[in-house]
Amino acid sequence: MYRIILIPFAFLLASLSLTSCEKLDLPPGVASCIEDKIREIKQQDVRNPPAAVWQYQYNGKTVYYIPSYCCDMYSELYDADCNLICHPDGGITGSGDGKCTDFFEKRTNEKLIWKDNR
Secondary structure (H helix, E strand, O other), rough: OHHHHHHHHHHHHHHOOOOOOOOOOOOOOHHHHHHHHHHHHHOOOOOOOOOEEEEEEEOOOOEEEEEOOOOOOOOOEEEOOOOEEEEEOOOOOOOOOOOOOOHHHHEEEEEEEEEOOO
């Protein structure tokens, strides 16, 4: 009886450890919470266009931009602590939520840090 319980439990632990510790090929210095966001995206269905995460400097700080992937969906802009700053574009109007209307003009140091190649 113990074997019946232990085998599924051991399998569950092994599968959880493999998915949570997966090594991502990211540039040095990427915030760990952004790595977590990428892992979340990889557990979802493949997006078309493929999901991507871009790093920029905006208002003197490092930010991470995740473009929208479908009709009328917002893009997301996060700070280095994964606090949502705004939705720079997307939504019904395509203009985002209006909280960072200058993002596309003021962003600098563009760097693609991850793209879903599944």
